[in-house]
Amino acid sequence: MEATTLADQLLVRIAEEHDHASAKVTVVGVGQVGMAAAFALMTQGVVSELALVDVVADKLRGEMMDLQHGQAFLRTVKVVASTDYAVSKGSKICIVTAGARQKEGESRLELVQRNVEIFKFVIPNLMKYSPNCILVIVSNPVDVLTHVAWKLSGLPQNKVIGSGTMLDSSRFRFLISERLKIAPQSCHGYIIGEHGDSSVAIWSAVNVAGTRLQDICPQIGTSSDPENWEQIHKDVINSAYEIIKLKGYTSWAIGIMVSALCNAILKNQKFVYTLSTLAKDYHGIKEEVFLSLPVVVGENGVIAVFNQKLSEDELEKIKQSAKTLNGVISGVKM
């Protein structure tokens, strides 16, 4: 007679345990950004299963164990980790934070080409195990890499999303809130275009309680603005550099942002965020490029794009962004 274990004696099984995860998210890259995103997804109870993928097995296992050991205090989330992409099977969302960092003296195109080689490995592997997933690209330069991910994945454009200027817009709203002394959630404003030095702050859209700041201060954001609100936009562009100088890297804000985006997708929330998407045919853009526009995001990814009214100056800047990005993408060897 076979001895039954304690577990067998304690519980009488009456049905199959399922392995299906209704809200599974994979994070590729367990550096500061990837882990901050993973931790935010766990503490906010957004996912039912989290898979971590990277190339270093030890670090992966350590991070997995560290997350698992907190689970008695959270809603149970299954955490798995492997260098083998099979662990990502069945993901609703795959977040890519992996990628090379810019070396001293390296041109943007050289950096992009290095990351294209990495993506040629990462993207097809993710698609193999989660053919219906939504890809969220965070690695920089994000607009170009989102475009590359779209090409490599074969997914429809609505299912490939770049984090783009979602964080820029959040920093923008935070800085506006500091000046007005109200909550960031109540200050509405959008930064669009290329995520980087040439992003475009849409001052005409900045509003609180439906009141456009531009109606009170017509030169807001221009060089003749006596209150120099454009300094806020400059501070947003410099934020990442400044935080990197102070603490070595950025992690928490982008982590929270990724968690908020995943929540919007998984719960089909239909929030409006500025995200990197295929921008051809908007604002007179003729090139096939990805850059950030305000979009509606839900469980089918980007489901609508806002046709924002831009000033002539803003239109010019966006078109210039598109030209620059097209220049980079044309030079990429896929």
Next chain:
Amino acid sequence: MASLAEKLLLHIADEGHHSSAKVTVVGTGQVGMAAAFSMMTQGIISELALVDMVESKLKGEMMDLQHGQAFLRTVKVVASTDYAVSKGSKICVVTAGARQNEGETRLQLVQKNVQIFKHIIPNLVKHSPNCILVIVSNPVDILTYIAWKLSGLPRNRVIGSGTMLDSSRFRFQISERLHIAPQSCHGYVIGEHGDSSVAVWSGVNVAGTRLRDILPNIGEKEDPENWEQIHKDVINGAYEIIKLKGYTSWAIGIMVSTLCNAILKNQRTVYALSTLATGYHGITDEVFLSLPVVVGENGITSIFNQMLSESEAAKVLASAKTLHEVIKGIQL
């Protein structure tokens, strides 16, 4: 001339400055920042203050937290090397402290940390005289005792993280064997947080059914299923994670956040935490070690008179004696 802000908003009452749920974290290393981030993403506080010695790191961490706020419930985040920034805290979490050097004795490490605490603790109490101190720095039982002595606070308001995390790891490991959620597996690791912690196998239960009633020698040498391996894995847990990723952060971060939530919301949850253990299980020395306690807004308000087996009680008593030996040697 009126600014845009003045034209936009008509102020009709003073903006309050009182923070109903302010927490200070001392030490912005991996543990301190994981705890801070956890409290922010779980929305349990209204204000967070960070204190450390390096200004640039402090400012960078503060900005990084602030930049995510449009996606969270607004939390005021402040940071400074000056303890005045901690004023009015309901809870002060101390994660700062020296790490053990190669070849250094436990007593030497403790003495180094006592010097650090002599600066930190009085400064925290000066600016938040009614706060609850949560000590995380290691060796936690001894440093919680030190913090109690240096603070002048009543013993219920000085809490050490102790074996709260060990117990959580313990429950996680049990849940893996039973294939059910950790939250539904109940068990405590008590005593000293470290190699000589005590797994109370006699109390481990699921749905009120003690595992010991099914398997009488559970956790002992003769146990055919070797459940004691779980306890060994808990003790080694931290060392293993440090070997793999360099440090531990996420689990302790969530644990601190959970503890702060229990305090701020006066939850009266039961956790294994480091507290003054004199009078329990035959302990006569003045030591802090972990016992299951009830925690709420007045800190630790009750201690469980847990039923222990003879061998479990003996182990706890031995823990207490070891800790007392170390405490005796400290120059306060």
